[in-house]
Amino acid sequence: MARIIVVTSGKGGVGKxxxxxxxxxxxxxxxxKTAVIDFxxxxxxxxxxxxxxxxxxxxxxxxxxxxxxxxxxLIKDKRCNQLFILPASQTRDKDAxxxxxxxxxxxxxxxxxxxxxxxxxxxxxxxxxxxxxxxxDAFVVTNPEIASVRDSDRMLGILASKSRRSENDEEAIKxxxxxxxxxxxxxxxxxxxxxxxxxxxLSLHLLGVIPESKSVLNASNSGTPVIxxxxxxxxxxxxxxxxxxxxxxxxxxxxxxxxxGLFRKIFGSK
Amino acid sequence: xxxxxxxxxxxxxxxxxxxxxxxxxxLIIFNAELVQLEHQIEQKIAQxxxxxxxxxxxxxxxxxxxxxxxxxxSALIKCLQNKKLFPIGICGGNKQQNKxxxxxxxxxxxxxxxxxxxxxxxxxxxxxxxxxxxxNSSSEITPSVENMLITQPIRSGQRVYxxxxxxxxxxxxxxxxxxxxxxxxxxGTLRGRALAGVQGNIDSRIFCSKLHAELVSIDGHYKxxxxxxxxxxxxxxxxxxxxxxxIIKNL
Numbered sequence: 001m002a003r004i005i006v007v008t009s010g011k012g013g014v015g016k017x018x019x020x021x022x023x024x025x026x027x028x029x030x031x032x033k034t035a036v037i038d039f040x041x042x043x044x045x046x047x048x049x050x051x052x053x054x055x056x057x058x059x060x061x062x063x064x065x066x067x068x069x070x071x072x073x074l075i076k077d078k079r080c081n082q083l084f085i086l087p088a089s090q091t092r093d094k095d096a097x098x099x100x101x102x103x104x105x106x107x108x109x110x111x112x113x114x115x116x117x118x119x120x121x122x123x124x125x126x127x128x129x130x131x132x133x134x135x136x137d138a139f140v141v142t143n144p145e146i147a148s149v150r151d152s153d154r155m156l157g158i159l160a161s162k163s164r165r166s167e168n169d170e171e172a173i174k175x176x177x178x179x180x181x182x183x184x185x186x187x188x189x190x191x192x193x194x195x196x197x198x199x200x201x202l203s204l205h206l207l208g209v210i211p212e213s214k215s216v217l218n219a220s221n222s223g224t225p226v227i228x229x230x231x232x233x234x235x236x237x238x239x240x241x242x243x244x245x246x247x248x249x250x251x252x253x254x255x256x257x258x259x260x261g262l263f264r265k266i267f268g269s270k
Numbered sequence: 271x272x273x274x275x276x277x278x279x280x281x282x283x284x285x286x287x288x289x290x291x292x293x294x295x296x297l298i299i300f301n302a303e304l305v306q307l308e309h310q311i312e313q314k315i316a317q318x319x320x321x322x323x324x325x326x327x328x329x330x331x332x333x334x335x336x337x338x339x340x341x342x343x344s345a346l347i348k349c350l351q352n353k354k355l356f357p358i359g360i361c362g363g364n365k366q367q368n369k370x371x372x373x374x375x376x377x378x379x380x381x382x383x384x385x386x387x388x389x390x391x392x393x394x395x396x397x398x399x400x401x402x403x404x405x406n407s408s409s410e411i412t413p414s415v416e417n418m419l420i421t422q423p424i425r426s427g428q429r430v431y432x433x434x435x436x437x438x439x440x441x442x443x444x445x446x447x448x449x450x451x452x453x454x455x456x457x458g459t460l461r462g463r464a465l466a467g468v469q470g471n472i473d474s475r476i477f478c479s480k481l482h483a484e485l486v487s488i489d490g491h492y493k494x495x496x497x498x499x500x501x502x503x504x505x506x507x508x509x510x511x512x513x514x515x516x517i518i519k520n521l
Binding site for chain 1: 426445
């Protein structure tokens with residue numbers, strides 16, 4: 001059975017697409033056949049982060065409207081043969097998405113794929129609602145600041161009430177917290193909410209903390225999911241997230257400020 | 271307070287919203303056959319024409335819908351109106367019927383499980399009965415308290431309404447609203463709004479493990495965030511009414 005994962009947040013700019021790209025790549029690299037779908041119709045970004053923007057011919061809306069087959073629209077990743085990308089349309093708006101259309105696509109993908117990652121747009125409008133409607137698992141991406149936490153909280157309420165699982169009285173969507181852009185240094189001086197603060201407000205299972213890192217922007221610019229950068233903190237943190245999601249027991253990292261040893265102090269850190 | 275004497279006279283409000291209860295006859299539909307319905311309504315009215323003249327009436331569709339019978343709601347309402355009855359609401363309707371009722375300017379209500387059980391449905395399957403919910407009528411069953419238990423956090427933007435006591439084992443987020451006709455118990459942190467005794471029960475109380483509420487209210491007497499003593503907030507607290515005043519105290 002395929003598992004449908006929605007990456008959502010409510011608020012924009014918290015790292016949904018970065019996360020979608022990273023975990024999709026992570027799952028695929030572990031040998032699971034994975035598809036990642038961009039639901040941000042009109043503001044297509046995932047293809048850039050995945051580095052396949054030049055290969056987009058057909059998109060999600062084309063498939064919904066029957067103008068292209070799913071096979072034609074899916075883009076196979078060049079780095080990992082288990083990973084496929086279904087881009088959003090850049091020229092349409094979100095009204096082109098239909099519940100039936102999405103349902104059909106997911107059903108068809110589920111036959112072939114192990115994991116389907118849905119990259120939700122910001123907001124609580126149609127695109128976001130449809131991205132999470134069919135989900136089995138939800139990765140709630142939150143920044144350690146109060147507006148993002150509040151929006152995530154709202155999103156969690158919607159996940160609990162407006163999904164297929166809730167409408168059919170099935171087992172609820174499994175919700176996981178992903179704290180991104182975390183800076184232990186700023187938490188220490190009180191500029192940022194701590195992991196505990198966020199946990200206290202959201203009471204959610206923490207899947208991982210992704211530290212604020214230059215490598216994320218670099219990865220986006222170069223079209224390489226940050227998880228492929230094994231040197232960077234953020235890449236390692238995402239690898240941990242994927243491992244934890246798949247059931248491995250990994251201690252949380254990057255929550256406390258790194259103590260620089262003498263060696264590091266002299267030679268600097270990357 | 272000095273500000274009080276300075277405030278001009280327009281603070282005296284011109285209206286007030288209050289909640290009260292009336293006795294309204296409920297029409298329970300057992301059969302979708304409109305001709306039969308009309309005939310039997312006429313018979314009933316003939317028995318007590320004065321009582322039914324210009325009377326408000328409430329339509330209960332639950333039984334009918336349970337039997338998968340599709341009653342033509344708009345025709346039924348028109349029929350009642352022709353007989354000088356004023357339908358003021360429906361309950362037990364399905365989505366479609368509720369929508370239709372709204373279109374006809376008639377509000378729809380969610381079912382109170384035990385409101386329609388005053389008569390033995392199986393005995394009078396094909397008859398129509400007009401219930402007079404008179405206070406001294408022996409057939410009236412007072413609704414039992416419907417308590418509600420919630421184990422999940424109440425998220426921002428969610429609203430919960432309990433007809434009896436409301437018990438929440440987790441927290442209530444900022445931007446969420448919990449209401450109860452009885453008491454409210456929150457075993458986590460209360461950050462949103464909590465309104466107890468919303469139907470006028472002045473003895474209802476609010477209890478919580480931590481009080482960071484945006485608003486707490488009992489029977490309409492409320493306090494907002496800034497008025498709540500900061501020292502109380504990190505310990506378990508209770509909120510109750512005493513001589514029309516809202517008291518917030520640590521447990």
